[in-house]
Amino acid sequence: MHRYTLWHRIGWRGLLLVGLLGAACDDGAVEPDGATNPVVDGSDGGATDPVVDGSDGTTDAGVDASDAGATDGGDTGVVNAQPNLPDGSPRVAARSGQEVDFHLAPVDPEGDPFVVSFKGCANTLGTIRLCKDAACTQTITLDCSIAHGAGTTPVVLDVDPSLRGHFAAGAIGSVEDGDHYNTAYFVLDDHTSPLPPTEIAVVFDVCLDNTPPTLFIQGEDRPDYEFSPRVGDNFLLGLEVTDPDFSRSDLATLTIEGTLDNSHTPTSKFDVAHMQASITGCGDQTTVSATAFRMTCTMAPVLELARNVKVLSPTSLGAGEGLVKIHIHVDDNGYYGQDPSLASYSAVPFPLKDDLDVRATYVP
Numbered sequence: 565m566h567r568y569t570l571w572h573r574i575g576w577r578g579l580l581l582v583g584l585l586g587a588a589c590d591d592g593a594v595e596p597d598g599a600t601n602p603v604v605d606g607s608d609g610g611a612t613d614p615v616v617d618g619s620d621g622t623t624d625a626g627v628d629a630s631d632a633g634a635t636d637g638g639d640t641g642v643v644n645a646q647p648n649l650p651d652g653s654p655r656v657a658a659r660s661g662q663e664v665d666f667h668l669a670p671v672d673p674e675g676d677p678f679v680v681s682f683k684g685c686a687n688t689l690g691t692i693r694l695c696k697d698a699a700c701t702q703t704i705t706l707d708c709s710i711a712h713g714a715g716t717t718p719v720v721l722d723v724d725p726s727l728r729g730h731f732a733a734g735a736i737g738s739v740e741d742g743d744h745y746n747t748a749y750f751v752l753d754d755h756t757s758p759l760p761p762t763e764i765a766v767v768f769d770v771c772l773d774n775t776p777p778t779l780f781i782q783g784e785d786r787p788d789y790e791f792s793p794r795v796g797d798n799f800l801l802g803l804e805v806t807d808p809d810f811s812r813s814d815l816a817t818l819t820i821e822g823t824l825d826n827s828h829t830p831t832s833k834f835d836v837a838h839m840q841a842s843i844t845g846c847g848d849q850t851t852v853s854a855t856a857f858r859m860t861c862t863m864a865p866v867l868e869l870a871r872n873v874k875v876l877s878p879t880s881l882g883a884g885e886g887l888v889k890i891h892i893h894v895d896d897n898g899y900y901g902q903d904p905s906l907a908s909y910s911a912v913p914f915p916l917k918d919d920l921d922v923r924a925t926y927v928p
Contacts (some may be wrong), residue, residue: 684712774901
């Protein structure tokens with residue numbers, strides 16, 4: 565008996581035609597009844613598998629984000645964030661011995677309410693008070709005896725979460741003492757975000773403003789001075805220098821210098837011998853000549869030289885002679901304070917000075 569097969573019925577040409585027709589129908593499209601072609605593997609002319617697992621490089625039509633980073637239709641990638649400060653490293657500055665208001669204004673990105681906890685201070689310097697309400701009708705004082713550290717337990721504060729408050733600075737002795745005078749540590753938590761609470765450090769600085777030196781002549785503070793000495797009378801200018809900043813230390817130095825213009829009266833000059841005899845320190849930083857002097861030293865030697873600035877008088881006057889002009893300048897070199905116009909702490913030296921112009925007109 566002969567066994568009839570499909571081969572006998574249609575031959576090899578017929579089988580090839582059936583395969584081509586099948587491939588043309590299998591385009592990976594969804595059937596009208598909603599079913600998906602059951603056999604699709606991407607080998608049929610680039611059709612995309614409707615049911616895939618990402619193993620063939622294609623993207624799932626109904627996905628679960630497990631296949632090479634594809635994102636679910638409902639997954640926005642946005643995580644509820646914790647509150648934070650607009651300025652990530654806030655610094656509050658007050659003048660030495662004064663109090664200043666501050667407002668840190670932390671923000672929660674989603675507008676969630678949040679609580680503020682206190683996690684200690686760096687030290688006990690100054691006084692930090694926080695407002696209990698937005699109008700600051702009541703305040704609490706931070707207990708800075710609680711030292712900040714890894715093991716410090718945050719204490720929830722009953723305060724306005726916008727962190728309004730007042731900082732009172734104690735007196736300091738130098739500019740350097742005001743840098744990071746104290747630091748208070750806080751924790752912000754909205755109890756909604758899956759992220760850890762935000763820890764913030766608020767630095768409190770103290771600004772020490774520089775005070776200018778003052779030159780006095782004959783007990784008067786004035787920018788210019790005129791008088792008429794008699795010919796033949798040598799005279800002391802009677803200078804004094806004050807600067808309250810220099811009471812804080814005996815180490816910093818200021819500079820005093822003077823010039824004598826004797827172009828109209830050549831025989832009038834500084835008394836070099838007398839002035840050199842008054843030098844009690846900083847000899848290597850002091851020069852004295854007939855028409856100029858300069859010293860950079862601590863306050864006591866500068867003051868001694870200033871008191872002994874002496875001018876030798878001519879013994880006679882020629883035609884057109886008689887006028888001598890003297891200029892005195894003192895500079896504190898910026899050791900003891902910052903620019904008073906700055907609202908924040910600065911360690912940049914801010915030298916201040918004072919000047920005096922003297923006109924002496926000799927008379928017979």
